[in-house]
Amino acid sequence: MTHDSVTIGCGSSCGSCRIEESERLLHSGKTKYMSFDRLAERTTAEMLWGAARGNRAFCPEMELYASRLFHEAARRGTRLVTNAGGEDVEGALAASVEVLTAQGKRGTRVAGVIPQDDVLELVRTVNPVIEETGRPYSELADQILGASAYYSARGIQTALEDDADVVITGRVGDSALYMAPLAHHFGWSWDDWDRMAKGLVVGHLLECGPQLSGGYYAAPPIKLVPNLARVGLPYAEVSADGTAVFTKLEESGGKVTGPIVKEQLLYEVGNPHAYLHTDVTVDISKATVTEVGQDRVRVDGVGGRPYPDTVKVLMAAHNGYVGECSATFAGSDSYERAQLAAEVLRERIDILGLDVLDYQANFLGVSSVFTPWEKDPVVPREVTVQLMGRFGSQADAKRFVDDAFIGAGSHYGPAGGTVGRTMAPIEPMPALYSAYIDRSLFKDPAVQIVEV
Amino acid sequence: MSEIALRSFCHSRSGDKGNHATLSLIVFRESDFPIIAAEVTAEKVAEYFGDLLEGQVDRFELPQVGALAFYLHDVLRGGATQALHRDIHGKALSGAFLDMKVKVPESFVPPMGPF
Numbered sequence: 001m002t003h004d005s006v007t008i009g010c011g012s013s014c015g016s017c018r019i020e021e022s023e024r025l026l027h028s029g030k031t032k033y034m035s036f037d038r039l040a041e042r043t044t045a046e047m048l049w050g051a052a053r054g055n056r057a058f059c060p061e062m063e064l065y066a067s068r069l070f071h072e073a074a075r076r077g078t079r080l081v082t083n084a085g086g087e088d089v090e091g092a093l094a095a096s097v098e099v100l101t102a103q104g105k106r107g108t109r110v111a112g113v114i115p116q117d118d119v120l121e122l123v124r125t126v127n128p129v130i131e132e133t134g135r136p137y138s139e140l141a142d143q144i145l146g147a148s149a150y151y152s153a154r155g156i157q158t159a160l161e162d163d164a165d166v167v168i169t170g171r172v173g174d175s176a177l178y179m180a181p182l183a184h185h186f187g188w189s190w191d192d193w194d195r196m197a198k199g200l201v202v203g204h205l206l207e208c209g210p211q212l213s214g215g216y217y218a219a220p221p222i223k224l225v226p227n228l229a230r231v232g233l234p235y236a237e238v239s240a241d242g243t244a245v246f247t248k249l250e251e252s253g254g255k256v257t258g259p260i261v262k263e264q265l266l267y268e269v270g271n272p273h274a275y276l277h278t279d280v281t282v283d284i285s286k287a288t289v290t291e292v293g294q295d296r297v298r299v300d301g302v303g304g305r306p307y308p309d310t311v312k313v314l315m316a317a318h319n320g321y322v323g324e325c326s327a328t329f330a331g332s333d334s335y336e337r338a339q340l341a342a343e344v345l346r347e348r349i350d351i352l353g354l355d356v357l358d359y360q361a362n363f364l365g366v367s368s369v370f371t372p373w374e375k376d377p378v379v380p381r382e383v384t385v386q387l388m389g390r391f392g393s394q395a396d397a398k399r400f401v402d403d404a405f406i407g408a409g410s411h412y413g414p415a416g417g418t419v420g421r422t423m424a425p426i427e428p429m430p431a432l433y434s435a436y437i438d439r440s441l442f443k444d445p446a447v448q449i450v451e452v
Numbered sequence: 453m454s455e456i457a458l459r460s461f462c463h464s465r466s467g468d469k470g471n472h473a474t475l476s477l478i479v480f481r482e483s484d485f486p487i488i489a490a491e492v493t494a495e496k497v498a499e500y501f502g503d504l505l506e507g508q509v510d511r512f513e514l515p516q517v518g519a520l521a522f523y524l525h526d527v528l529r530g531g532a533t534q535a536l537h538r539d540i541h542g543k544a545l546s547g548a549f550l551d552m553k554v555k556v557p558e559s560f561v562p563p564m565g566p567f
Contacts, residue, residue: 041470042532132470216465223463224566259480259567262517263465266476270469270523272512289517301516319534360536368538370548372502388536432533434470 006185008178008202009235011036011069011080013209015043015061019068021210021232021252026069026078028249031235033185034073035177036065036082037207041314041432044171047087048146048316049430058092059084062168066099074108074165081156081177085168087148089114092168093450100452109451111164113155116443119147123313128435130315137435143317145430149437150278150312154190155445156180162449169445171314173277178203186240196280197304198242201287204275205246205264205299209233212246212264214254227253243300245292256295265289265299274305278312278439281305310436319431320357320390323397324424325404326364327385327417334383335366337414344413345387345404354400355392362386390429397426453557459550460562462488466546471531472507472524473542475549479518481563488520489513491554497522500552504529 009031011022015038025031038059051057062084073080085092093112100108123144127137137144151169153176159167160181169177179199182188188195205212213234218225225231232252238244248256265287269275275282283303290298329337342361349356362368364384387404391397401424409417458464458477461484466475477492479485494511501509507525514521528542529535539545 040532045533219459219463220566222459222565222567257567259463259478262478262519263463263476265517266474266478266514266519266521267465268467268469268474269521270472270474271510272514272521285512285514286516287514322536358536362537364538369544371504372500373548386538390536430533432470 005237005239006033006182007031007235007237008033008035008181008206010034010206010209010233011082013037013207013211014040015059017209019064023068024252025233025235025249026073026076029076030249031078033079033081033181035181035203035206036080036084037174037177038082038084039086039171039174044087044148044314045316045430045432048148049428051087052145056091057087058089058095059086062092062095063099066096067103070096070100070110070166071103071105071108079160079164079181080166081169081181082167083169083171083174083177085112085170087146087170089168089170093448096166096168097450097452106452108166109164109449110166111159111162111168111447111449113159113167113169113445113447115149115151115170115445117149119149119313120144122437122441123147123315123435126437126441128437131434133433140317140433145316145318147313147315149442151442151445152278153177153180154279155447157184159447159449160184162447164449173200173279174207175200175203176277176279178206179279182238190279193280193304193306195242195304197282198244198302200277200280200282201284201299201302202236202238202244205261206234206236208264208267210254211267212260213248213252213256214260217260217263225254229253242302243298245296245298247296256297258289258291258297261289261297261299276308278307280307309439311439311442313435313437315433315435316430317433319429320392321394321397322388322390322427322429323401324386324388325401325408325419326387327408327413327419328382329414329417330382331416332379332381334380335363337417338363338383338385340414341385341408341417342387345408348403348407349389349400352399352403354396356389357392358390360388362388394426401426453555454560455553456556456560456562457550458492458552458554462550463567464546464550466542466549468528468531468541471526471528473527473545475522475524475545477520477522477549480565480567482518484563485515485518487554487556489515492520494522500549501527
């Protein structure tokens with residue numbers, strides 16, 4: 001059976017995405033498939049850290065998605081794909097099945113695409129060069145807490161072929177969460193590189209959700225977005241040849257225009273000629289973006305080449321605890337007093353003998369984003385200094401925060417500083433490293449399906 | 453010639469790849485692309501980012517969408533999992549970038565928005 005076109009939408013783009021917008025798009029009946037990306041690389045670092053301590057290692061929203069979306073999607077014939085399984089797909093599958101069972105709603109087939117490798121053991125065996133340090137893994141080995149790989153998305157297609165209504169995976173390329181259902185739907189061959197690449201770019205444009213439908217764009221008075229508080233999630237009408245028109249629900253706020261699609265097309269792409277993914281190498285350097293109607297933008301001209309020989313692996317490493325305190329100063333000499341607070345707290349770390357790994361003062365309103373502005377003689381009327389330290393132990397991080405609370409502003413610090421109402425919680429801060437490993441060393445994930 | 457800020461005729465979005473940042477520069481009006489193609493070189497971008505930039509700048513031209521794409525190596529002071537500054541994902545760099553000034557002919561009239 002051939003299909004001329006199909007619709008695929010964004011269900012979420014991050015952990016804090018708005019569930020009511022996912023529901024709005026699902027209930028509109030406009031999308032045959034919806035994909036939910038939940039895994040920033042930083043999220044993976046936190047999950048590997050949690051897993052190493054026996055904590056839950058799949059996404060906190062799993063039960064929310066299951067209760068609000070899964071049965072409704074199965075009932076409507078909209079098929080969902082998510083990487084919310086994180087580092088524990090089996091756990092995520094079990095939690096989803098439990099929610100659906102408790103709801104007493106029947107007829108939902110939920111699949112888990114479960115990796116079969118001990119990725120950390122693979123890394124130990126191969127001992128690859130760490131991208132960030134340029135040194136072999138073995139030099140960092142005792143700090144590494146866990147590892148995760150960017151798997152091929154083919155397991156998603158296998159699950160869809162087995163009539164899954166919902167597919168839960170761990171880490172695959174974010175954009176591949178969209179490519180795999182398209183490949184399944186149209187019967188694209190996985191070595192049809194141009195179509196794979198086009199499908200992947202559909203995912204690339206949709207995976208950040210509202211960033212394609214008016215979010216993250218407004219800059220008055222030049223760049224205006226209507227109804228920004230009601231921006232929804234975008235979707236695409238994809239043709240069998242892989243070209244796609246991107247659009248949004250009429251009832252949602254925001255807009256879909258050429259300039260917005262261009263911004264998102266280039267977003268977080270390193271080399272437009274060779275955007276590397278586990279399943280395909282994508283070339284967007286000749287891509288075209290055309291407005292074809294109100295809130296309708298067509299993307300064409302994407303090309304593909306075979307995938308690289310290696311798979312990207314992420315490793316989380318112990319990297320201390322971060323303590324943070326901010327103080328705000330007012331008046332034309334604010335910056336000088338804020339700088340004094342930063343110097344004083346640096347000295348306090350030494351006086352207290354804390355095990356400090358890194359210390360930084362960010363001057364909000366002066367140079368917290370763009371340090372070259374430190375040389376620009378502006379006179380702000382208010383400055384907030386954010387004092388950040390990373391420490392070897394949680395106790396030392398806490399000691400720093402307590403000391404800064406009375407040492408940056410009130411009591412012991414420079415004149416007229418205020419630290420506000422709350423102190424930020426002390427966070428463990430796992431570092432993330434990456435490496436590339438020969439793809440032939442990885443097994444295909446196993447697909448497990450449970451029908452509730 | 454006169455000098456104007458990029459933001460008066462271009463837009464930009466930035467993000468991260470580890471400790472590196474991606475940064476686009478897109479003209480609102482296609483006919484303005486030759487201006488950024490000539491003026492916004494990798495060297496000038498590197499100079500603008502100053503001591504924040506610890507690596508090189510790669511530059512790619514996509515004339516069919518009126519865009520330049522930059523890849524700034526080692527500009528995020530450790531990136532999303534290690535940096536202690538505010539902009540761990542490089543998302544705010546686009547706003548700083550658009551303040552960069554370039555030379556345009558005296559007769560240049562910025563495009564009329566809003567876009």
